[in-house]
Amino acid sequence: MAHTPLLAKPHTFYVRPAPGWLDLLEGEATQILESPLQKYKFVPKISYLQGVVKVHRCDWRQGLELLFRTTIAHDMEWLVSEFSCGSWSDLEKGLARTRWAEILPENVKTAHIAVNLHQGFTSGTAKLRTLFCNLTGIGHSTGEDEQRIKCELRGNRFRILISMAGRPLYQRGYKTVLSAIAPLPEHHAAACVRWVMGDPHKSAPVKNIYIPFAGSGTLGFETLLVLSGAGVGAFDRSFACESFPFNSRATLAFLRKRISQQLKHIKPTPTVVWNDINSQAIQDLQKNIDGFPAPAHHQVESGDFFQFLPNFSGSDPILLLLNPPYGDRLAKKTVPTRLFSQIGKQINIIFEKYKGQLRVGCICPDEMTWRAVISNVPSEKSETRHFTHGGKDMRLVRWGSVE
Ligand SMILES: C[S@@+](CC[C@H](N)C(=O)[O-])C[C@H]1O[C@@H](n2cnc3c(N)ncnc32)[C@H](O)[C@@H]1O
CATH class of the missing domain: 3.30.2130.30 (VC0802-like)
Known part of the structure; x- marks a missing residue:
C-alpha cells in the first residue's frame, strides 16, 4: 500500500x-x-x-x-x-x-x-x-x-x-564572544523579557532599554529579539530537521529569509544603554553588539552601576532589566543581601528620574536577595515569579508604570 x-x-x-x-x-x-x-x-x-x-x-x-x-x-x-x-x-x-x-x-x-x-x-x-x-x-x-x-x-x-533543533535552542549563535562568566541562557532571558514587558498589545512600544550588569549582553539581545517578533531562526545556526530528506527546501529558505528580515525591522528603533564594571566584559560586549543584526542605537557605559544614571530623552517607556551577579560571580567579601538592597535603592533613584516611564525586571537568585530588593522598591505593586536555572529556584520581580 x-x-x-x-x-x-x-x-x-x-x-x-x-x-x-x-x-x-x-x-x-x-x-x-x-x-x-x-x-x-x-x-x-x-x-x-x-x-x-x-x-x-x-x-x-x-x-x-x-x-x-x-x-x-x-x-x-x-x-x-x-x-x-x-x-x-x-x-x-x-x-x-x-x-x-x-x-x-x-x-x-x-x-x-x-x-x-x-x-x-x-x-x-x-x-x-x-x-x-x-x-x-x-x-x-x-x-x-x-x-x-x-x-x-x-x-x-x-x-x-x-x-527538530538538535542542539538546544538557547544556542542562538549570535554571540561573537562568549563571556567567561556563565550567562543566563538565552531562552530564559527571552522568557524574562516577555514576562516583564507584559502583553505587547496593551503596552506602548518599548523605545528605551537599560541593561546594567550586562556581561555578554544576553538580556539586551533577547529584548531586541522579542521586540522584533522574530525568533531563533533569524540567526546563523543550523537545526537538525534541516537535514531530513523529505523536508521542504522552499519553506526552509522562505522562513530563513522572512525571519531574519523581521529581526532587522524593529519599529521604532530602540536605544539600548548597556553598563558593566568589568573592562574585559565591556570589550566582549562591544564585539557582540557589532555582530548582532538588529537595528538599535547603542550606548556602552563602562563603570559602576551605582555611580551611573542613564540619559534617555523624551517620555517614551523605558525597560530596565537586571541580572546582578550572584554565587561565584560575586566579588570577594560582597554580602549578597547588601548588594541587592543597594540595587533596590539605585532603582528608586532611576524611578525618581523617569517617573511614569519605567518598567523594571530584576532577577534574584534566592529568597534573601529577593527580600532585599522588594523591601526597597517603590510603593507600586510588584509581582514575582519563579523559574529554574541550573537546578536553582530563581525569582524574577517586576514592577513599574509602563502598561
Ligand atoms: C550575572 S553577570 C551578568 C550576566 C549577563 N546577563 C550575561 O548574559 O552575560 C553580572 C555582571 O555584572 C557585572 N558587575 C558586577 N558588579 C557591577 C557593578 N557594580 N556595576 C556594573 N556591573 C557590575 C559583572 O562584571 C558581570 O559581567
Missing part, C-alpha cells in the same frame, strides 16, 4: 520550555500559530502534556515556522511514531513500521538516543536501547550529535520523538 507522503500529513510536535516557563511558551506558541507567515493545510491544536506544549494536527511546514519563530523553547520534538506496546515483539513490529529512510539523512549512522521508561512492560533501559539500535541500524552516541532521538514508554504507549 502506498504511503501518504510525510509532507502531506498532519504532524504532532512537543515543544519544551525553558524550565518554569510553560505558560509563557503556550502563549508564544499560540500567538505564532495564529499569525502564520504563509497559508498552511491544517488548523493546529494546542494542549499541555506533562510539562510540554503539545501541538497536533499541524502542517509540517507550520511546525518549521513554529521552530524558527520561538524564543522560549528549549527544544521542539517531532512525534515520529506512536503505538501500543506491551511486549518486545510489539516493539519490534512498531519499529519496523517506522519510515526511517524518509526521516533521517542517509549518512546518519549515530544519534543521541535517550530512553525514558515509565510503568511499561519493561524497565530495561539498556536492553531497549540496544534493540532499538539493532533494528534501526542507528548507533547510540553520547557526543554532540545533531540528531537526538527519544524513545518513551509510558504504560502501554511507545513513542519515538526526534529533536
